[in-house]
Amino acid sequence: MANDDGEFSDFVAARADRLYRQAWLLTGSRMSAEDLVQTALTKAYAAWPRVRRADDPVAYVHGVLMKAFLSDRRRRSSGEVPVAEPDIVSSGVADPAQTHVDRLALAEALSALSRTDRAVVVLRYWDDRTVAETATLLGLTEAAVKNRSLRALRALADHLTVIDEPRGSMR
Numbered sequence: 001m002a003n004d005d006g007e008f009s010d011f012v013a014a015r016a017d018r019l020y021r022q023a024w025l026l027t028g029s030r031m032s033a034e035d036l037v038q039t040a041l042t043k044a045y046a047a048w049p050r051v052r053r054a055d056d057p058v059a060y061v062h063g064v065l066m067k068a069f070l071s072d073r074r075r076r077s078s079g080e081v082p083v084a085e086p087d088i089v090s091s092g093v094a095d096p097a098q099t100h101v102d103r104l105a106l107a108e109a110l111s112a113l114s115r116t117d118r119a120v121v122v123l124r125y126w127d128d129r130t131v132a133e134t135a136t137l138l139g140l141t142e143a144a145v146k147n148r149s150l151r152a153l154r155a156l157a158d159h160l161t162v163i164d165e166p167r168g169s170m171r
Helices: 002-027 030-046 048-053 057-070 100-111 115-126 131-138 142-164
Strands: none
Touching (some): 002 030, 002 057, 002 115, 030 057, 048 057, 057 131, 100 115, 100 142, 115 131, 115 142, 131 142
């Protein structure tokens, strides 16, 4: 069991940042993202012997995270709402053209999507998953993933266009 603990600790050390970034994109909140990652890692730890035997343990844990996010039965311990701006993480080297305001606008636009549409967008365009992988992770058909992707991208574009328009202008 000690070997399992060490193996799981190594897995967490290598993957926690990526899980957190995915969770933040899904939830839009630092605290909610931390809770979501904690939930996913707790479930992965409890099933670690099965997880490590999976064809792709990383995909397995990302699937656990996604299912926890999509679950309406997730227990919320309180009604607290974070008020500070989230500590937005980048996926690598910071892009000077992408400002903090742009990131917050994107987070706001993502939060306007349904949970499933948000999950599709994050998996397809943030994690660079294929349609088939996304469909499998979310339990959807490939056609549903394509339709949701198209609809979600249009909604994001509409939302971001409204934000970019000067105040007082009519659309």
